[in-house]
Amino acid sequence: MKLVVERATLLKALGHVQSVVERRNTIPILSNVLLVAEPAGLRLMATDLDMQIVETVPADVEVPGATTVSAHTLFDIVRKLPDGAQVALSQADRRVTVTAGRARFQLQTLPREDFPVIGDGDFPVTFELPAETLRELIDKTRFAISTEETRYYLNGIFLHAPAGVSPRVLRAVATDGHRLARFELPLPEGAESMPDVIVPRKCIAEVRKLLDERDGTVAIALSPTKIRFTIGAAVLTSKLIEGSFPDYSRVIPTANDRLLRIDPHTLAEGVDRVTAIASDKVRAVKLSLDHDRVTLSVTSPENGTASEELPADYGAPGFDVGFNSRYLLDILAQVEGDQVEVHLADAAAPTLIREGESAKALYVLMPMRV
Amino acid sequence: MLLKRAAWLAALEAPDPRVRLWLAFGPDTGGVEALAAAARRALSAAATTDLGGVPLAEAPGRLLEAAASLSLFGERQLVRIDGAGDEAAEAVRLLLEAPAVANPVLVTAGNLPRGSSLRQLAEAHPLARAVAAYEPDAREWPRLVAEAAMAAGVLLGPGQDAALWAAADGNLQVLAAELAKLATAVAASPERPARVPPPLFSALVAGSPGESLDRLLDALVAGDLPALDRELQAWGSESSIPLLRMAGRRLLLLAALRRAVDAGATPRTAVEARRPPVFPLALRDRLVAALPRWPLARLEAALAALVEAERAIKRSRSPGDLLGRAALLVAAAPRP
Numbered sequence: 001m002k003l004v005v006e007r008a009t010l011l012k013a014l015g016h017v018q019s020v021v022e023r024r025n026t027i028p029i030l031s032n033v034l035l036v037a038e039p040a041g042l043r044l045m046a047t048d049l050d051m052q053i054v055e056t057v058p059a060d061v062e063v064p065g066a067t068t069v070s071a072h073t074l075f076d077i078v079r080k081l082p083d084g085a086q087v088a089l090s091q092a093d094r095r096v097t098v099t100a101g102r103a104r105f106q107l108q109t110l111p112r113e114d115f116p117v118i119g120d121g122d123f124p125v126t127f128e129l130p131a132e133t134l135r136e137l138i139d140k141t142r143f144a145i146s147t148e149e150t151r152y153y154l155n156g157i158f159l160h161a162p163a164g165v166s167p168r169v170l171r172a173v174a175t176d177g178h179r180l181a182r183f184e185l186p187l188p189e190g191a192e193s194m195p196d197v198i199v200p201r202k203c204i205a206e207v208r209k210l211l212d213e214r215d216g217t218v219a220i221a222l223s224p225t226k227i228r229f230t231i232g233a234a235v236l237t238s239k240l241i242e243g244s245f246p247d248y249s250r251v252i253p254t255a256n257d258r259l260l261r262i263d264p265h266t267l268a269e270g271v272d273r274v275t276a277i278a279s280d281k282v283r284a285v286k287l288s289l290d291h292d293r294v295t296l297s298v299t300s301p302e303n304g305t306a307s308e309e310l311p312a313d314y315g316a317p318g319f320d321v322g323f324n325s326r327y328l329l330d331i332l333a334q335v336e337g338d339q340v341e342v343h344l345a346d347a348a349a350p351t352l353i354r355e356g357e358s359a360k361a362l363y364v365l366m367p368m369r370v
Numbered sequence: 371m372l373l374k375r376a377a378w379l380a381a382l383e384a385p386d387p388r389v390r391l392w393l394a395f396g397p398d399t400g401g402v403e404a405l406a407a408a409a410r411r412a413l414s415a416a417a418t419t420d421l422g423g424v425p426l427a428e429a430p431g432r433l434l435e436a437a438a439s440l441s442l443f444g445e446r447q448l449v450r451i452d453g454a455g456d457e458a459a460e461a462v463r464l465l466l467e468a469p470a471v472a473n474p475v476l477v478t479a480g481n482l483p484r485g486s487s488l489r490q491l492a493e494a495h496p497l498a499r500a501v502a503a504y505e506p507d508a509r510e511w512p513r514l515v516a517e518a519a520m521a522a523g524v525l526l527g528p529g530q531d532a533a534l535w536a537a538a539d540g541n542l543q544v545l546a547a548e549l550a551k552l553a554t555a556v557a558a559s560p561e562r563p564a565r566v567p568p569p570l571f572s573a574l575v576a577g578s579p580g581e582s583l584d585r586l587l588d589a590l591v592a593g594d595l596p597a598l599d600r601e602l603q604a605w606g607s608e609s610s611i612p613l614l615r616m617a618g619r620r621l622l623l624l625a626a627l628r629r630a631v632d633a634g635a636t637p638r639t640a641v642e643a644r645r646p647p648v649f650p651l652a653l654r655d656r657l658v659a660a661l662p663r664w665p666l667a668r669l670e671a672a673l674a675a676l677v678e679a680e681r682a683i684k685r686s687r688s689p690g691d692l693l694g695r696a697a698l699l700v701a702a703a704p705r706p
Contacts, residue, residue, distance in 0.1 A: 150418065177417065178439050251442050282431045282464065284438060301467060324439065348440055369438040369470035 001037045001065025001091040005057060007100065010042070010087055011078045012213075013055045016234050017046035018071040019206060020053045032068035034115045035089065035096070037061045042089075045115070046071055051203055051238040052119040066112040069096050077105050119237035123221035123228055127190035131231070134218050135211045137172045138204055140183040140361040143330045145201050146176035153243030157204055160196040160245075161187050168192070173248050179327045180248055180364040181334075195224045198245055203227070203238035210234055252364055253352045256343035260289060261313035264335040267294070270308045271332075274298045275325045277306040285325040286370045289344070290318040298325075321347045322370025331363045371500065372493040378405065378501035382412035390437065390471050391462060391498035395479035395489065400543030401503030404518075406452075406478045407546070413474055416445030422452045426461040433461035437471040447473040454479045459487035466495045506542065511535045511647070514542065522549035523558040525565045529650065536649035537575045548575055586613065587620045591660040593704045602695050610694025611683060614676045617698055621676070623648070625669040627661055637661040663704070672701035 017033050025031045027049075036043040042059040045052065077098055078087060085100040091109070098105040129137075138157070146154035158173040168187040173180065210231040211218070219230040228237045271285055278300045288295040292314055297307040321344060331353055332340070343352040347367055354362040373381065381389070392413075394405035419436045426433060436449045451458060454477045465475060482489035492500035506514055515531040526534070538545035551574055558564035566574075586601035588594075602613075623644075630640035637658040641648055648654050679697035682688055 148419070150420070175442060177442055180442060246443055251444075278431075283435050301464065322438075324435065350442060364442065366440040366442045368435070368440065369468075369472045 001035070001067060001089065001096075002063035003037045003042055003059045003061045003090075004086050004088045005042055005059040007078060007081050007085040007087050008083065009057045009059075011075075013042075013044050013057045013233070014071070014075040014078055016055055016210060017044045017053050018075040019209060020046045020048055020051055020236075021071040022048050023072070029068065029110050029114045029116070031070055031072070032110055032115070033071035033074060034066065034068050034112055036066040036112075037064050037089075039064070045117075047116060047118055048202075049116060049118060050200065051206065051236065052117070053206065053234060053236045054119065055234040057233065063090075065091055067091050067096055067109045068112055068115050069107045069109055073107060074098070118239070119226075119228065119235070121223060121226060123223045123226070125191060125194045125222040126219065127188040127194075128217045128219050129185075129188055131211050131215050131218050133185060135208070136360075137183050137185065138208050138211070140334050141172045141174040141181040142201075142204050142208070143334075144174040144176055144179050144181040144363075145204070146174075147201075148176065151177065153198060153241055153245055156198040156200045156241045158196070158198050158245040158248070159194075161191055161194050162249075170194075173245070175246075175248060175364075178324070178366050179331070180251065181331075181361065182248070182252070182363075183361045185360060194222055196245065197222060197224075197227060198241035198243065199227055200238060200241050203236065206236055207231070210236065251350055252362070253343060253345060253350050256345040256349070256352055258289070258316035258319075258344040259314070260294065260342040260344065261339055262294065262310065262342065263338055264332045264340040265338070266310055267340070268329055268332040270296050270310050271325050271328055274306040274308050277303045278325075283325050284322045284368045284370045285328065286320055286322045288318070288320045289314050289316075291315065316344075319344075319347065320370070321351070322368040323351075323365060324368050327365055331365060334361060334363070371496060371498060373499055373501050375401075375405070375501055375503070378499055379408055381499055382409055385412060385474070389474065389497055389499055390465055391475050391477065391492055391495070391500075393477045393479065393488075393492040393498060393500040394503060395477075395482045395500070396503035397481040398503040398505050398542070399480070400538075400541035400545070401506065402478050402480075404542040404546060405501060405503055406476060409476050410448065413448050413476065414446060415448030415473075417441065417447045419447060419449045419473075420452075421449060425457075426451070426454075427457040430458075430461035430464055433458070433475065434464045434468050434471070437465055437473050437475050438468065440472050449473050449475040451475070451477045454488060455482075456487050459491055462488060462491050462498075466491065466497055505540055505646075511540075515545065518542065518545050518549055520563075521560060522546070522553045523560040523563040524549050524552050524556070525558075525563050527565060527568060527571070530566070530568075530571055532650045533571070533575060535647075540646040551575075583613075583616060587616060588656055590617055590698060590702045591620060591624060591656065591664070593663060593702050595699060595702060598699060598702050602698065610691040610698075611680055613698065614680050614694050617701070618673060618676050621664075621669055621673050621701075624657065624660065624664050625666065625673070627657060628664055628666050628669060631661055632666060675701055 021031060030048060034045040041056050043056045045054045081100045088099040090097050094109050096107045096109055141157050154175060161168055161170055169184040170187045170191055171182060171184045173182045207229050214232050221228040225240055226237055227240055274296045275285055275298055278298050282300060286297045292312060293309055294312045295307055295309045299305050335355055337355045341354055350364045350366055352364055392409050394402045396402055421433060421436060424432050441447050492498040512531060515535050519526050534545060534548055537548055552566045555570060555574055556564040556566050589597035589601055627640045631637055641654045641657050675697050679693050682693045683690055
């Protein structure tokens with residue numbers, strides 16, 4: 001293997017693939033990136049056995065070949081090379097030599113034959129989404145993904161095309177058992193027969209990183225066990241979470257009869273202010289609803305109390321309800337308009353939060369006892 | 371509020387929804403785990419929030435946050451902290467002093483001294499139920515084994531309860547593990563209890579001495595050389611190192627009893643007062659009979675000889691297991 005590649009091009013691709021590689025690995029080959037020099041350029045591949053990323057970059061390939069080297073080491077080396085450098089990679093005697101200007105590095109390799117490939121297989125469902133839409137879908141739901149390993153089936157975003165909804169939609173749902181985020185968009189062409197899938201949190205994070213650098217269209221391919229995102233030159237394939245996502249539709253309230261309309265930014269700023277008194281000890285904030293006003297209050301056993309009255313549109317009977325302030329702020333951060341609807345029932349029932357009936361995103365938040 | 375074990379378990383039969391904290395602590399880790407298992411069953415949560423890895427000293431509000439959070443899917447939830455210490459006291463104080471919570475909290479801890487802030491909080495607060503697990507009283511063993519066997523769905527045959535208690539060495543966690551193993555072997559469950567055939571029982575219960583080994587050790591302490599020789603022949607070509615070690619343990623037990631006798635106890639009271647208790651019961655009589663023949667000096671010499679025999683067996687060009695068998699016969703031989 002012998003090739004020359006532009007430093008910025010190689011750095012960008014390595015940045016993508018090394019992100020998949022875990023910092024600590026018990027299987028040495030998984031710390032490495034597979035480098036394949038071929039006529040089309042330099043192909044880089046990394047995997048953690050649950051996810052695989054492949055990216056091909058333009059390169060002057062003199063001698064085709066393939067090997068694997070430490071992904072993080074190669075990334076660190078290329079990162080420290082000067083801008084505009086031409087990076088030469090050559091392989092001999094189980095070592096890869098990296099040369100740029102007067103800098104020269106020799107890296108240990110592991111055989112390419114040992115490198116696991118998980119991305120193969122049939123993907124019977126394929127469709128496309130604008131990158132901007134996929135970004136929005138992820139941003140509006142990922143914050144609610146559970147990190148609790150025991151309920152592994154909540155450790156991702158549930159993507160599905162629910163039956164019985166007309167016109168048909170693609171829905172993304174995430175929940176941690178205390179809050180839920182749902183985002184929907186018209187079902188893209190090609191997704192009509194898509195299976196219900198749960199896309200793991202790590203895959204979502206990697207896709208979101210790739211979307212930061214990319215506009216245009218993202219191709220999505222699905223099988224019952226894997227999902228593949230093609231984002232520019234990067235192809236990310238991930239295993240799906242095996243398990244049944246709970247029937248979330250039953251926890252989305254439909255008959256909450258106490259409607260609060262309020263400026264989400266005013267509410268978020270107020271919550272942020274009153275929780276300042278609680279330090280890290282208590283995250284609960286109490287909302288006392290009364291005619292056209294909401295009073296936020298927090299009691300800290302050590303620091304005292306804080307309260308703030310906010311103007312709002314509220315006409316139902318007054319009552320008190322508590323929320324986890326962090327969860328409430330997470331949701332309010334997703335609201336872009338200048339008014340949010342908060343549909344409440346009582347202090348122990350799920351609360352529906354959305355911008356309006358036609359909003360693409362809706363959120364459900366469980367109260368806290370306060 | 372501090373409760374005795376039985377009262378704590380009785381309180382769990384119909385848990386008061388106002389109780390926020392269930393604390394089980396004490397030096398008997400097996401007992402603590404058995405109590406926690408009973409609490410988990412009684413509180414029958416569909417989901418558990420485990421705060422065991424959360425640094426509660428730095429983020430004490432996390433416990434209250436977990437306890438006050440309502441579940442979106444409506445399942446009963448339980449918040450757990452295992453292996454807690456006083457670093458959790460502030461978190462527990464916030465929990466107990468909060469205006470309201472939604473989910474019960476189960477905390478287990480090791481031996482909390484009387485001055486422990488966590489223990490004092492739980493013992494004093496009306497919304498907490500604390501229980502201490504000390505090594506079980508030997509007199510309670512039949513009931514403890516019977517309760518554990520019933521929970522596992524194992525029907526015990528004659529002598530099996532005593533053998534299990536001896537194998538568990540008084541540790542309720544080990545006892546539960548042994549019973550779980552037996553239940554798996556005979557596909558027993560609380561709904562479908564089953565008996566364990568004696569050969570299977572002997573093969574499965576950890577440390578359950580085989581009859582042959584029992585006879586060999588009895589012959590050793592009784593100084594019955596013909597019987598010992600017979601048992602050694604029956605041992606066949608197996609390594610004698612395990613025999614030396616088992617014999618060493620029996621002689622160590624005798625030495626402990628002998629020290630009690632030398633301090634003024636009768637052989638019978640020395641054996642009866644031994645903790646953990648001596649099982650099976652028949653062994654007690656054999657030890658009482660053997661004690662007059664085993665002054666401490668003889669025991670020390672015999673123990674040293676057994677250790678030396680094992681060392682000699684392991685040397686290169688050693689005659690091997692012959693040394694072990696010889697050492698056992700010499701140790702058993704009555705002194706002039």
